[in-house]
Each structure stands twice: as structure tokens, then as C-alpha cells.
Amino acid sequence: MPTSQRDKVLIVDDDPAVRSLLREQVLDAGRFEVFEAQDGPEGLTHIKANPPDLIVLDLVMPGLSGTDFLVALNAQGYSGPIIVATKRGNEAMAIDAFRLGATDYLTKPLREAEVLRAIEHGLSEVRLRRERRDLMDQLQQSNKQLERRVKELTTLSSIGKSVTTVFDLQQLFTQVLEAAIFMTEADHATLLLHDEQSNQLILRTGKNLTLVMQERLGEAISDDIA
Numbered sequence: 285m286p287t288s289q290r291d292k293v294l295i296v297d298d299d300p301a302v303r304s305l306l307r308e309q310v311l312d313a314g315r316f317e318v319f320e321a322q323d324g325p326e327g328l329t330h331i332k333a334n335p336p337d338l339i340v341l342d343l344v345m346p347g348l349s350g351t352d353f354l355v356a357l358n359a360q361g362y363s364g365p366i367i368v369a370t371k372r373g374n375e376a377m378a379i380d381a382f383r384l385g386a387t388d389y390l391t392k393p394l395r396e397a398e399v400l401r402a403i404e405h406g407l408s409e410v411r412l413r414r415e416r417r418d419l420m421d422q423l424q425q426s427n428k429q430l431e432r433r434v435k436e437l438t439t440l441s442s443i444g445k446s447v448t449t450v451f452d453l454q455q456l457f458t459q460v461l462e463a464a465i466f467m468t469e470a471d472h473a474t475l476l477l478h479d480e481q482s483n484q485l486i487l488r489t490g491k492n493l494t495l496v497m498q499e500r501l502g503e504a505i506s507d508d509i510a
Contacts, residue, residue, distance in 0.1 A: 289414075290314075290315060290316055290317040291315065291316050291317070291337045291338065291407050291410070291411075292316075292317045292319065292334070292335075292336040292337045292338075293311055293316050293317070293318050293319070293336055293337065293338050293339075293340065293403065294319045294320075294321065294327060294330060294331065294336035294338070294339045294340070295307070295318065295319070295320050295321070295339075295340045296321045296323075296324065296326075296327035296339060296340070296341045296342060296345075296350075296353065297320075297321075297322075297340070297341075297342040297345070297369070298322055298323055298342065298345045298346060299342070300322070302342070302369075302392075302394065303320045303322075305394065305396070306318070306340060306394075306399065307320065309396050310396050310399050310400050310403070311403070319334070319336060323345055323346070323347055323348060324345060324347060324348030324349070324350070324352065324353040324356070325347070325348055327339075327341075327353065328348075328353070328356055328357075328360070331357070331360065331362060332360065335362065335364070336364065337364055337365075337407060337410050338364055338365045338366075338367070338403060338406050338407055338410065339357075339362075339364065339365070339366045339367070340367050340369065340399075340403070341353060341354070341366055341367065341368050341369065341386075342368075342369050342370075343368050343369065343370040343374070343377050343378070343381060344370060344371070344374070344377075350368060350370075350377075350381065351377070351380060351381065351384065354366070354368075354381060354384035354385055354386065355384060357385060358384065358385055362385075364410060365387040365388070365406035365407065365409070365410065366381075366385060366386045366387055366388075367386070367387065367388045367389065367390060367402050367403065367406055368381045368386045368388075368389045368390070369389065369390045369391070369392055369394065370389065370390075370391065370392065371391065371392045372391045372392070375389075375391075387406055388402050388405065388406055390402060435466075436467050439463045439466060439467060440463070442459070442463070454489070457475050457488065457489045458489075458491070460475065461473045461474075461475060461489070461490065461491040462491060464491075465491060465492070471492060472490065472491055472492035472493055472494075472497075473490060473491045473492070474487060474489075474490040474491075474493065474497065475487075475488045475489050475490060476488065476505055476510055479504070482504065484504040484505075484506070485504065485505050485506070485510045486502065486503070486504055486505070487500050487501055487502065487503055487504075487505050488501075488502075489501065
């Protein structure tokens with residue numbers, strides 16, 4: 285994983301002491317980007333605006349419970365790891381949470397090492413998917429560059445053959461201009477030929493020229509580009 289990319293972790297818990305413990309004692313700011321929500325509705329709003337890589341969710345909260353939160357997450361299509369937390373003795377709630385998409389659970393009071401271990405385990409698959417996605421993007425980009433390079437070489441080869449086989453200068457110029465536009469992805473192209481007698485560059489022809497440039501065909505050109 286690139287060092288510049290931190291994993292995004294959202295803590296949804298109504299207890300500020302728990303949120304503080306996770307933010308300050310467990311989740312190193314250099315490795316994690318931490319977001320907090322004090323209740324379910326705030327957490328759902330945050331997820332919709334900025335989906336996290338992993339969620340740490342308290343199952344017992346006033347208002348929108350953790351179970352209801354999981355149902356809402358399913359409706360939103362969230363697919364990242366979800367670690368639920370509940371007091372010891374409430375394991376039955378954790379089992380229900382697993383049915384709704386939770387991937388791991390912790391018992392309160394939370395222990396720092398256990399929490400970090402669960403978070404790292406949950407993020408391992410996320411990081412693998414991210415690496416695979418980055419590799420696929422790089423591969424696709426390399427393939428595009430290779431395909432373009434092959435087309436460029438094919439175009440250059442075609443021009444080389446034209447120089448020796450095409451006797452119609454206008455046809456040759458057209459092929460050269462079309463190749464120049466293709467290889468540079470330009471909107472238009474001009475062909476300037478050096479006149480030995482006047483030692484000037486003459487606008488011989490062009491491709492996709494503006495009306496102003498079309499009127500200057502056959503004239504000497506002395507602008508900065510020329």
C-alpha cells in the first residue's frame with residue numbers, strides 16, 4: 285500500500301470515551317484516517333458522503349440501534365468490513381449482526397491490542413483488493429500506451445512507404461498531415477516548405493485549417509511557431 289494512502293476508519297459509538305480511546309490509543313494518525321459519529325444517523329450520513337474502508341460499530345445505541353444501522357448499510361450497498369462491539373454476555377446480538385453483514389465482533393470494555401488486531405485483519409482484504417485494482421489500472425494503462433506505440437510505428441512505416449511509392453505530392457502531404465494529427469492528437473496541422481530562393485517558409489497545405497489560414501495558403505509564414 286502506498287505510504288501516502290491511509291485507511292479510512294469510521295467509529296460509530298455514542299460513548300465519547302470509546303471514540304477517544306480508538307482515535308488516540310489505537311488508530312495511529314500516520315496510518316489511519318479516523319472519522320467519528322456519535323449516533324447511527326450521523327454515521328449513515330458520513331458513509332453516504334465519504335465511504336470508509338472499515339467501520340467500528342457499537343451495537344447498543346439510543347435511537348437508531350446498531351442492528352438497524354446494519355440494515356440501513358445493506359440498503360446503501362456498503363460492502364466493507366464491519367466490526368461490531370457489545371458488552372460481554374450479549375454475544376447473541378453479535379450473532380444477529382453477523383447475519384446482517386458484520387465481519388467481526390469485540391466485547392466491551394475494549395482492549396487496545398485486540399481492537400487493533402481486529403482492524404488490521406479486517407483491512408487486510410481491503411488492501412489486497414486495492415492493490416489488485418491499482419495493478420489492473422497500471423496494466424490497462426500500459427496496454428493503452430503499447431497499443432498507441434504500435435499504431436505510431438505503423439503510421440511511421442506507412443509514411444516511409446508513401447515517400448518512396450507515392451508520386452502525387454498532394455496525396456503524400458495529406459498522409460503526412462493525417463499522421464501528424466493522429467500522433468499528436470492535435471485539432472489541425474499545417475505543412476510549411478522552405479523556399480530556397482526567398483529563404484522563407486511557405487504554407488503549402490494543411491488539415492482542418494481555419495478560414496483565415498486557408499486564405500494564406502501559398503504565402504510566407506513568419507510567426508513564432510514557424
